[in-house]
Amino acid sequence: MDNTKTSSQDSDWLYEIKAEKKLLDFNFKEIWRYRDLLVLFVKRDIVTVYKQTILGPLWFLIQPLFTSVIFTLVFNNVANIQTGTVPSFLFNLAGITAWTYFRECLMGTSGTFTKNAGIFGKVYFPRVIMPMSVTISNLLKFGIQLTIFAGFYIYFVASGKDISPNANLVLFPAYVFIMGMTGLGLGMILSSLTTKYRDFTVLITFGVQLLMYISAVPFPMSEILEKKPEYFWVFKYNPIAQIIEGFRYMTLDTGLFTWWGFFYALGFSLVVFFMGLAIFNRTEKSFIDTV
Numbered sequence: 001m002d003n004t005k006t007s008s009q010d011s012d013w014l015y016e017i018k019a020e021k022k023l024l025d026f027n028f029k030e031i032w033r034y035r036d037l038l039v040l041f042v043k044r045d046i047v048t049v050y051k052q053t054i055l056g057p058l059w060f061l062i063q064p065l066f067t068s069v070i071f072t073l074v075f076n077n078v079a080n081i082q083t084g085t086v087p088s089f090l091f092n093l094a095g096i097t098a099w100t101y102f103r104e105c106l107m108g109t110s111g112t113f114t115k116n117a118g119i120f121g122k123v124y125f126p127r128v129i130m131p132m133s134v135t136i137s138n139l140l141k142f143g144i145q146l147t148i149f150a151g152f153y154i155y156f157v158a159s160g161k162d163i164s165p166n167a168n169l170v171l172f173p174a175y176v177f178i179m180g181m182t183g184l185g186l187g188m189i190l191s192s193l194t195t196k197y198r199d200f201t202v203l204i205t206f207g208v209q210l211l212m213y214i215s216a217v218p219f220p221m222s223e224i225l226e227k228k229p230e231y232f233w234v235f236k237y238n239p240i241a242q243i244i245e246g247f248r249y250m251t252l253d254t255g256l257f258t259w260w261g262f263f264y265a266l267g268f269s270l271v272v273f274f275m276g277l278a279i280f281n282r283t284e285k286s287f288i289d290t291v
Contacts, residue, residue, distance in 0.1 A: 030126050037125055041133035045108070046140055060144045064100060068092040071218045081219045085162045086252050090152055095217045097149050098247040101142040102179045102240060103208055108134035109187025110204050113195045113283065120284075127284045128277070131191070135184045142176070153251070168250035168257065174266070175247055181269040182239065188276030192283035215240040220248075221256045236261075239268040 031038070068089055075081045076088035083091040109131035113120070116130055156163060194200045216224070216235050225232050235241040242261035249255035 031129060031132075034125050034129055038129050038133055038136075041130060042137045045133055045137035060141050061148055064093060064096045064145050064148065067096050071096070075218045081223055083220060084254055086254050087156050087161055087163075090149075090156055090161075090163070091220070091248065091252065091254075092218065093149050093152060094248045094251055095244050097142070097145045098175070098179065098244050099212060099215065099217045099240075100145060101138055101176075102183045102243070103212075104138045104141060105135045105180055105183025106187045106190075107204070107208065108138065109184055110190040111194065111201070112188070112191040112280075114191070114198075114201070128188075128280065131184055131188055131280075134187075135180050139176075139180075149251075163252055165251050166249070166253045168246070171246070171250055171262070174262075175243060175250070178243055178265050178269045181273045182243070182265075185269065185272035185274070185276035188280040189272070192276075192279045195283060211240065214238055216244050220254070221245050225256070237264075239265040 071092040072088045075092075076083065112127075112131050112134075120127065153163070190200060190204055194204075212218075214234055215238055221232070221235050221241065224235055242265040245255045246257055246262055246265070249257035
Protein backbone atom coordinates (compact mmCIF):
# COMPACT_ATOMS: atom_id res chain seq x y z
CA MET A 1 0.00 0.00 0.00
CA ASP A 2 2.77 2.41 0.96
CA ASN A 3 4.76 1.55 -2.15
CA THR A 4 1.75 2.22 -4.36
CA LYS A 5 1.17 5.59 -2.70
CA THR A 6 4.81 6.59 -3.03
CA SER A 7 4.85 5.58 -6.69
CA SER A 8 1.71 7.63 -7.30
CA GLN A 9 3.25 10.70 -5.67
CA ASP A 10 6.45 10.38 -7.70
CA SER A 11 4.48 10.27 -10.94
CA ASP A 12 2.76 13.57 -10.07
CA TRP A 13 5.95 15.65 -10.22
CA LEU A 14 5.79 18.22 -13.01
CA TYR A 15 9.44 19.33 -12.93
CA GLU A 16 12.61 17.76 -11.67
CA ILE A 17 15.67 19.85 -10.84
CA LYS A 18 18.97 18.02 -11.15
CA ALA A 19 22.50 19.09 -10.33
CA GLU A 20 23.83 17.19 -13.34
CA LYS A 21 23.70 19.16 -16.57
CA LYS A 22 25.32 18.80 -19.94
CA LEU A 23 27.96 21.37 -20.76
CA LEU A 24 26.08 22.53 -23.86
CA ASP A 25 22.63 22.22 -22.33
CA PHE A 26 20.34 24.94 -23.73
CA ASN A 27 16.87 23.80 -22.80
CA PHE A 28 14.56 25.80 -25.08
CA LYS A 29 11.51 24.14 -23.57
CA GLU A 30 12.45 25.22 -20.06
CA ILE A 31 13.35 28.73 -21.18
CA TRP A 32 9.97 29.01 -22.91
CA ARG A 33 8.29 27.86 -19.69
CA TYR A 34 10.00 30.76 -17.90
CA ARG A 35 9.29 33.29 -20.67
CA ASP A 36 7.30 35.52 -18.32
CA LEU A 37 10.37 35.81 -16.09
CA LEU A 38 12.51 36.60 -19.13
CA VAL A 39 10.11 39.41 -20.09
CA LEU A 40 10.19 40.69 -16.49
CA PHE A 41 13.99 40.83 -16.48
CA VAL A 42 14.00 42.63 -19.85
CA LYS A 43 11.60 45.26 -18.47
CA ARG A 44 13.73 45.59 -15.35
CA ASP A 45 16.88 46.17 -17.39
CA ILE A 46 15.19 48.87 -19.47
CA VAL A 47 13.46 50.71 -16.62
CA THR A 48 16.14 50.64 -13.92
CA VAL A 49 19.17 51.71 -15.99
CA TYR A 50 18.31 55.41 -15.94
CA LYS A 51 15.86 55.42 -13.07
CA GLN A 52 16.04 58.60 -10.94
CA THR A 53 18.03 60.41 -13.66
CA ILE A 54 17.03 63.80 -15.01
CA LEU A 55 17.43 63.03 -18.72
CA GLY A 56 16.38 59.38 -18.50
CA PRO A 57 16.22 57.59 -21.90
CA LEU A 58 17.76 60.65 -23.57
CA TRP A 59 21.11 59.22 -22.51
CA PHE A 60 20.56 56.60 -25.21
CA LEU A 61 20.86 59.46 -27.70
CA ILE A 62 23.39 61.73 -25.98
CA GLN A 63 26.15 59.15 -25.59
CA PRO A 64 26.53 58.12 -29.26
CA LEU A 65 26.03 61.67 -30.53
CA PHE A 66 28.66 63.22 -28.26
CA THR A 67 31.07 60.36 -28.94
CA SER A 68 30.61 60.84 -32.69
CA VAL A 69 31.30 64.56 -32.36
CA ILE A 70 34.50 63.92 -30.37
CA PHE A 71 35.67 61.27 -32.84
CA THR A 72 35.04 63.66 -35.74
CA LEU A 73 37.02 66.46 -34.09
CA VAL A 74 39.95 64.31 -32.95
CA PHE A 75 40.36 61.67 -35.65
CA ASN A 76 39.04 63.44 -38.74
CA ASN A 77 39.82 67.12 -38.13
CA VAL A 78 43.00 66.87 -36.03
CA ALA A 79 44.46 63.53 -37.17
CA ASN A 80 43.15 64.12 -40.72
CA ILE A 81 41.74 60.62 -41.20
CA GLN A 82 39.69 60.61 -44.40
CA THR A 83 36.30 58.90 -44.84
CA GLY A 84 35.92 59.48 -48.58
CA THR A 85 32.56 60.83 -49.78
CA VAL A 86 30.86 59.84 -46.53
CA PRO A 87 30.50 62.67 -43.97
CA SER A 88 32.88 62.01 -41.07
CA PHE A 89 30.16 62.43 -38.44
CA LEU A 90 27.87 59.88 -40.12
CA PHE A 91 30.80 57.49 -40.62
CA ASN A 92 31.62 57.65 -36.91
CA LEU A 93 27.98 57.39 -35.87
CA ALA A 94 27.58 54.17 -37.88
CA GLY A 95 30.57 52.58 -36.19
CA ILE A 96 29.56 53.73 -32.72
CA THR A 97 25.98 52.48 -33.15
CA ALA A 98 27.18 48.97 -33.97
CA TRP A 99 29.95 49.03 -31.35
CA THR A 100 27.64 50.23 -28.57
CA TYR A 101 25.27 47.27 -28.97
CA PHE A 102 28.14 44.79 -28.77
CA ARG A 103 29.74 46.60 -25.82
CA GLU A 104 26.50 46.82 -23.83
CA CYS A 105 25.81 43.12 -24.36
CA LEU A 106 29.33 42.23 -23.25
CA MET A 107 29.44 44.56 -20.24
CA GLY A 108 25.90 43.73 -19.14
CA THR A 109 26.37 39.96 -19.18
CA SER A 110 29.92 39.92 -17.78
CA GLY A 111 28.63 40.51 -14.23
CA THR A 112 25.78 38.00 -14.30
CA PHE A 113 26.91 35.89 -11.33
CA THR A 114 28.31 38.62 -9.10
CA LYS A 115 25.38 41.01 -9.59
CA ASN A 116 22.64 38.39 -9.16
CA ALA A 117 24.14 36.12 -6.49
CA GLY A 118 21.30 37.01 -4.10
CA ILE A 119 18.61 35.91 -6.54
CA PHE A 120 20.49 32.82 -7.70
CA GLY A 121 20.97 31.67 -4.11
CA LYS A 122 17.27 31.82 -3.21
CA VAL A 123 15.17 30.59 -6.11
CA TYR A 124 15.60 28.30 -9.09
CA PHE A 125 15.14 29.33 -12.71
CA PRO A 126 17.27 28.73 -15.81
CA ARG A 127 20.31 30.90 -15.07
CA VAL A 128 20.95 31.57 -18.75
CA ILE A 129 17.77 33.68 -18.78
CA MET A 130 19.65 36.46 -17.00
CA PRO A 131 22.33 37.13 -19.66
CA MET A 132 19.72 36.54 -22.38
CA SER A 133 17.54 39.29 -20.89
CA VAL A 134 20.47 41.73 -21.08
CA THR A 135 21.07 40.97 -24.75
CA ILE A 136 17.38 41.34 -25.60
CA SER A 137 16.89 44.57 -23.61
CA ASN A 138 19.88 46.11 -25.36
CA LEU A 139 18.06 45.57 -28.66
CA LEU A 140 15.69 48.38 -27.66
CA LYS A 141 18.61 50.73 -26.99
CA PHE A 142 20.15 49.68 -30.28
CA GLY A 143 16.85 50.40 -32.06
CA ILE A 144 16.70 53.91 -30.58
CA GLN A 145 20.27 54.68 -31.61
CA LEU A 146 19.64 53.18 -35.04
CA THR A 147 16.69 55.56 -35.44
CA ILE A 148 18.98 58.51 -34.68
CA PHE A 149 21.48 57.19 -37.23
CA ALA A 150 18.67 56.91 -39.81
CA GLY A 151 17.60 60.49 -39.06
CA PHE A 152 21.07 61.91 -39.73
CA TYR A 153 21.37 59.61 -42.75
CA ILE A 154 18.25 61.15 -44.28
CA TYR A 155 19.51 64.65 -43.42
CA PHE A 156 22.82 64.16 -45.23
CA VAL A 157 21.11 62.58 -48.26
CA ALA A 158 18.74 65.55 -48.42
CA SER A 159 21.79 67.84 -48.23
CA GLY A 160 23.15 66.28 -51.42
CA LYS A 161 25.80 63.97 -49.99
CA ASP A 162 26.73 61.01 -52.17
CA ILE A 163 25.80 58.18 -49.79
CA SER A 164 23.52 55.19 -50.19
CA PRO A 165 23.15 51.65 -48.84
CA ASN A 166 23.90 48.64 -51.01
CA ALA A 167 22.47 45.18 -51.57
CA ASN A 168 24.26 43.89 -48.48
CA LEU A 169 21.62 45.65 -46.40
CA VAL A 170 19.71 42.35 -46.46
CA LEU A 171 22.43 41.06 -44.11
CA PHE A 172 21.38 43.54 -41.42
CA PRO A 173 19.56 40.91 -39.26
CA ALA A 174 22.59 38.64 -39.57
CA TYR A 175 24.93 41.36 -38.31
CA VAL A 176 22.64 42.10 -35.36
CA PHE A 177 22.63 38.38 -34.56
CA ILE A 178 26.44 38.21 -34.79
CA MET A 179 26.89 41.23 -32.51
CA GLY A 180 24.44 39.86 -29.95
CA MET A 181 25.86 36.32 -29.93
CA THR A 182 29.45 37.55 -29.69
CA GLY A 183 28.67 39.89 -26.80
CA LEU A 184 26.56 37.22 -25.05
CA GLY A 185 29.17 34.48 -25.47
CA LEU A 186 32.11 36.59 -24.31
CA GLY A 187 30.01 37.99 -21.47
CA MET A 188 29.14 34.51 -20.18
CA ILE A 189 32.81 33.52 -20.26
CA LEU A 190 33.86 36.63 -18.36
CA SER A 191 31.01 36.33 -15.85
CA SER A 192 32.25 32.85 -15.00
CA LEU A 193 35.81 34.07 -14.54
CA THR A 194 34.82 36.97 -12.27
CA THR A 195 33.27 34.59 -9.73
CA LYS A 196 36.81 33.49 -8.72
CA TYR A 197 39.00 36.30 -9.99
CA ARG A 198 37.59 39.76 -9.24
CA ASP A 199 40.49 41.37 -11.06
CA PHE A 200 38.61 40.62 -14.25
CA THR A 201 36.00 43.22 -13.24
CA VAL A 202 38.59 45.98 -13.61
CA LEU A 203 40.24 44.31 -16.59
CA ILE A 204 36.98 44.12 -18.53
CA THR A 205 36.35 47.87 -18.37
CA PHE A 206 39.94 48.63 -19.35
CA GLY A 207 40.06 45.94 -22.03
CA VAL A 208 36.82 47.00 -23.74
CA GLN A 209 38.16 50.54 -24.12
CA LEU A 210 41.29 49.22 -25.83
CA LEU A 211 39.28 46.79 -27.94
CA MET A 212 37.36 49.69 -29.48
CA TYR A 213 40.55 51.09 -31.03
CA ILE A 214 41.67 47.79 -32.54
CA SER A 215 38.17 47.19 -33.90
CA ALA A 216 38.31 50.05 -36.44
CA VAL A 217 35.51 52.00 -34.71
CA PRO A 218 37.00 55.52 -35.06
CA PHE A 219 38.66 55.00 -38.45
CA PRO A 220 38.27 52.93 -41.65
CA MET A 221 40.29 49.73 -42.10
CA SER A 222 41.47 51.09 -45.44
CA GLU A 223 43.53 53.71 -43.57
CA ILE A 224 45.42 50.98 -41.73
CA LEU A 225 45.97 49.03 -44.95
CA GLU A 226 47.31 52.15 -46.68
CA LYS A 227 49.44 53.69 -43.92
CA LYS A 228 50.39 50.75 -41.66
CA PRO A 229 49.94 47.55 -43.69
CA GLU A 230 52.22 45.61 -41.30
CA TYR A 231 49.55 45.98 -38.58
CA PHE A 232 46.57 45.22 -40.81
CA TRP A 233 46.45 41.59 -39.67
CA VAL A 234 45.35 42.76 -36.21
CA PHE A 235 42.17 44.21 -37.71
CA LYS A 236 41.71 41.49 -40.33
CA TYR A 237 41.54 38.73 -37.73
CA ASN A 238 39.55 40.77 -35.22
CA PRO A 239 35.91 39.61 -35.66
CA ILE A 240 34.59 42.82 -34.06
CA ALA A 241 36.43 44.89 -36.68
CA GLN A 242 34.85 42.73 -39.40
CA ILE A 243 31.42 43.40 -37.88
CA ILE A 244 31.97 47.17 -37.70
CA GLU A 245 33.35 47.31 -41.23
CA GLY A 246 30.49 45.18 -42.57
CA PHE A 247 27.90 47.36 -40.85
CA ARG A 248 29.39 50.49 -42.41
CA TYR A 249 29.66 48.84 -45.81
CA MET A 250 26.00 47.84 -46.03
CA THR A 251 24.69 51.20 -44.76
CA LEU A 252 27.17 53.65 -46.29
CA ASP A 253 28.56 51.59 -49.20
CA THR A 254 32.12 52.18 -48.04
CA GLY A 255 34.70 49.88 -46.51
CA LEU A 256 36.62 46.65 -47.11
CA PHE A 257 33.80 44.11 -46.97
CA THR A 258 34.63 40.50 -47.84
CA TRP A 259 32.52 37.36 -47.57
CA TRP A 260 35.44 35.76 -45.79
CA GLY A 261 35.21 38.44 -43.09
CA PHE A 262 31.44 37.97 -42.77
CA PHE A 263 31.59 34.20 -42.33
CA TYR A 264 34.64 34.51 -40.10
CA ALA A 265 32.70 36.83 -37.75
CA LEU A 266 29.64 34.55 -37.91
CA GLY A 267 31.68 31.44 -37.13
CA PHE A 268 33.46 33.20 -34.29
CA SER A 269 30.16 34.32 -32.75
CA LEU A 270 28.77 30.77 -32.77
CA VAL A 271 31.95 29.23 -31.37
CA VAL A 272 32.26 31.80 -28.59
CA PHE A 273 28.55 31.47 -27.73
CA PHE A 274 28.69 27.69 -27.31
CA MET A 275 31.98 27.97 -25.47
CA GLY A 276 30.47 30.59 -23.17
CA LEU A 277 27.38 28.44 -22.62
CA ALA A 278 29.52 25.44 -21.64
CA ILE A 279 31.59 27.46 -19.17
CA PHE A 280 28.47 29.21 -17.84
CA ASN A 281 26.69 25.88 -17.21
CA ARG A 282 29.73 24.49 -15.45
CA THR A 283 30.16 27.56 -13.25
CA GLU A 284 26.53 27.87 -12.15
CA LYS A 285 26.77 24.55 -10.29
CA SER A 286 29.26 25.84 -7.73
CA PHE A 287 29.57 29.61 -8.11
CA ILE A 288 27.50 30.32 -4.98
CA ASP A 289 30.36 28.88 -2.89
CA THR A 290 32.91 31.32 -4.32
CA VAL A 291 30.93 34.55 -4.83
